[in-house]
Amino acid sequence: MSETGIVIVGAGQAGFQAAASLREAGHAGPVTMIGDEPSLPYQRPPLSKAYLAGKVDATGLFLRAPGFFADHRIACETSVQAASIDRAAQHVRLSDGRDLAYDHLILATGSRNRPLPVPGTDLAGVHQLRSIADADRIQAALAEARNVAIIGAGFIGLEFASICAARGLTVTVVEAADRPMARAVSEPIAAFFRETHESAGIRFLFGNGVQAIEGRDGRAEALQLSDGTACPADLVLIGIGVIPNQDIAAEAGLRVEDGIVVDSVLATDDPCVSAVGDCARFPTRFAAHGTARVESVQNAIDQGRCVAARIAGRATPYDAVPWFWSDQGGHKLQMVGLPIPSDVSVRRRTANGFAVFRYRGTSVTGIETVDSAAEHMAARRIIARGLSPTPEEVADPAFDLKALAMGRGGP
Template identity: 35%
Template structure:
């Protein structure tokens, strides 16, 4: 490594682009190399299942930076470039073409990959997933041509693609193994609200469903067979059953991994010159006191800023609370905080769940673990303050819309 000053970033998505941006903003004037296996320059993923998929925003609006930003800021952006190996002690990377490249510091922003559905027929033509720009383009083409689709998995991706399909006039059946949509994330009480939202918009929602196989002829999907013998016809099947962190490079290099690449609060891995951020990072959170891995836009946008500063030797930690948002039909919501499944005692609602204008609070004891505002705006800041404070709250005041939220945070 003697004499080498290059900072290399593996993964040219939002997280990688924000890390490169921060390095330059913080005054680093050495070589910055951003490596990505996609052909597109870094882009943001939320529009792929929201505005871009709906056709209300264009492709250019998904990109993190204008085309000339990387050259103007001296960032060596290498697209269509796959990294095949890391030598932590030798401080070098190996690329798919066999070339070796030295680095001083390395950041892994390798993201995640959609989890395949482990049933016969999952490899048929017309079985789709959503992760990359080309996936969203293919879904748009499918919605224009198809009359009926099956969506497997009622998580965020499944429900957002369902809403886009219904907006395009496509009949949709959603198959979910849990008792309500989003049960693992939001619990049954709030999951029921999303179930009603979709059934109100004409979705055939089937919870507790078990998939036996995806059916088809001549290599093309034509339906889904359930374990109870029910067959549902479909012109296409969209699979959204979660993602797997792309931690294989880190594991092969001997770094500590476990549900992602494990990093400390500075986002440093088990090797002092290698960092990780975004979907792939299982980071120790100072406020929560444990490692968590968050697969949402805010993490990919904000974690790399901390990682870049830590790479420069600054005394920083990442303590931002998890945040995510969704837009489905006429429902928009923001969620702030973190709750393990079944780790809360109860949910307190403020506002009207029937009118879908409310805030839900997840509580353990009398402490707010997370809050979700639905069709109510300007609530994220006080919700974040309530969660971060760790203070106990008066549940009656919490549920009362007449009591300002920020008044519940004590100095």
């Protein structure tokens, strides 16, 4: 058994931030991170953007240089998984048979790609994107690819589609919904990015599912679609969402509901166990139904800081504003808040792009911007303060959003 201290299961953004913030908060005891990849903690969002586009190499992904962890006495157990939790004994059993004792356990287990339950996903040329290793395999495959098929028109799929189109490849995106990013963005945003991608030569097949991935000699050759047609594909990316890594928590008797359930300070039902990042379902005033599980760098960082502060004796309820971004086809999409598909959209022109305000009744629930950094920063303040300019004000280009956000006007 190791010396008792803080054990963090997960070496992604949330786990790293919790470890780093514990040291910043003055925590002096042992801190150990458990990661199932061979590398030290790194950023995942650039994998589908700058990394695959060749604009950053692997060293540019790492959150800190190796010396940081030694200097801050953060132990990193790499290439090993947490197999089980013994809450009574307060230790974590590792996949190599070792036990790590803990005073406090932080679950930062993240999420995993949702599998596509059809024949052919094991063929060569079929990929998912979650890790550096995945991105490296895709990068190698791109060198010989001719026909790229992407299953799922979410952020990852569309970011990858942009990279492939820029390389001059034939790209087809298959999506069961009737528009891109249907669960995540408003209709005006979806329409804009559909037009952007189509103008770059990307073909969309909406309202269509995949029945099978067909191959020859063990390699992918085509998608068999639900309408009976075939779509040529020698490189296939499956991007149909993620599933929270909650199994280890459920097996330990902790409550899970599409995520590990935590309270306002990110603690589970067990006071010695917390959960942060993609895997955590937490109460928030920004969610329509009172709780949310948020997959974003912002959420991972802010929750890592929040749980570290609590462990260090400075507990504060988590109330960070959720925000997100995506780079597609030369445009930057930024989003604030947690609107739902039924929320009403009001469009506003900006200097270089446009914004969409989402309304539920008279309340603003989210704000989306395209190529509008200043408006995005104002949007964060507007959502944080719970402000709701009227639809008429939003639609008026003369209405000063920045003044409203800074408290110099509006309601």
